[in-house]
Amino acid sequence: MTHRFRGSRRPAETPSSQLALDFGSRDSGLGTRDSVAECESRVPSPESRLPSPDPSAFHGRLRALGLIGIDRVRLTRNRTVMVSFSDGELRVHEGYLDAPEDVLRAVVRFVCGRTRAERKRAREAILAYQIARPSASRRRERSRPEDAPLVAQLERFHAHYNRVYFGGRLRTLPIRLSARMRTRLGHYTAASPTGEPAEIVIGRDHIRRHGWEEALHTLLHEMVHQWQDESGHLIDHGATFRTKAREVGITPSARRHVTPRRQRQAAPPAPAAHTIGLRAAREE
Template sequence: MGLWGQAATPETAEAVLRRRLDALGMPPFRGFATHTNRTVLLSITARGVLRMHRGYAWAPDRVLSAIVKYVRPGTRRATRRSAEREFLTFPVEVHAPPVRQSRRGVERPRAGDEAIHVRLAEMHRRLNMQHFGGAMPAIRFRLSSRMRTRLGELAVDARSGKPLEIALGRTHLKHGWAEVEQTVLHEMVHQWQAESALPVDHGAVFRRKARAVGIEPSARRHLGHGGPRRTVD
């Protein structure tokens, strides 16, 4: 069973994907949803909803079987790892390109945003020179009103591992620039990990670099997650 060509509507792609996964022995989930966000190819929400990129509707059975293995409870760690590699390499966005106005997406800009963005870009340049030898590429900043518990977040491309953007909570911006600078530096340590092809996490390498740049090495308000979400607080 397959789905070929671009004529299919997203609903059809989702239905086909679901049917194919079920046929391959997918365990039951509370819900199932697809999207075209390439920073999170596959995830299981706290409410037990399985979310995945719609482009997997075009994947061969080999890739879908890897997904089934990955999400099935009790799969051994090594098997999960190789299953993850298998489904991350499938070029989902070729088949289901991102929707410009994604639901997660583009928040309407607010008055004063431009000045904030200018200030953040300057801050990034300065911290880059001070702590990273100027080696870090400039990065896009996004201001999010949905981030309430998290202060900041780095999104990296799930496949290439390259940094995409740093998101900051609008609530956090009210804490003042000194606080924001700490958060930007924290995310820049993650950016440095990603640029250096290191795991983007809060492990020993992170803590060592965090101390070196003069920030608290603890993960601040880090939210745990179960899937290969390619974002880190």
């Protein structure tokens, strides 16, 4: 996602990195993903198993495997982020406490790897390891009957943009609307090891307040994240995102000011199938 660090050299300075919802998938997400490497399923030795969620002991275990540049480890139960690090802190889902040594070494390589290829291989090994399924899945909003025409329109544009900007290589995936978003305009969520599928979510109020043109900008923004995920890149707003965003013609940033329709002279109509939105937004 095998180069190793030697001596006391610290990892190259990198922005905050995370494996956000970028986990094993299905056709529309990552379930049968060809790029996911098979993880050797051997039983870990007794010393690699921790009797309790002890971040200090887990930190020590990772340091013994070569982890450097990390001052503290925090164990999480986040359903959407398995591994992330920034500012000297490594956050790891507690489901990896009992992972075999090769998976823990992959965590170390993900943090300390000096090349994109090395970190990509580490990422694949981490995501190939299936953590224990939680007793309950994240509750999702119920679909509203009146959303069906809007979702169908978004699905048509997803297929259109896929052909125009991504060569038809992106997978078809569920798209839904959400009433929970206040400042976020949309998000892409990759499939998780707990069985939750990949999806794109667009704020219902975003369409109501800003109109179809802006909603389609957001859709294309999230499709760039889908492209990152399916191409084996980190899902973030770093250099890879910015390069691809410029390539498809959207704003290369996580945030963008969006003007409500009522403040415009005329509200934009629902676009025809040939219209290409070029101004993406994720958050106001």
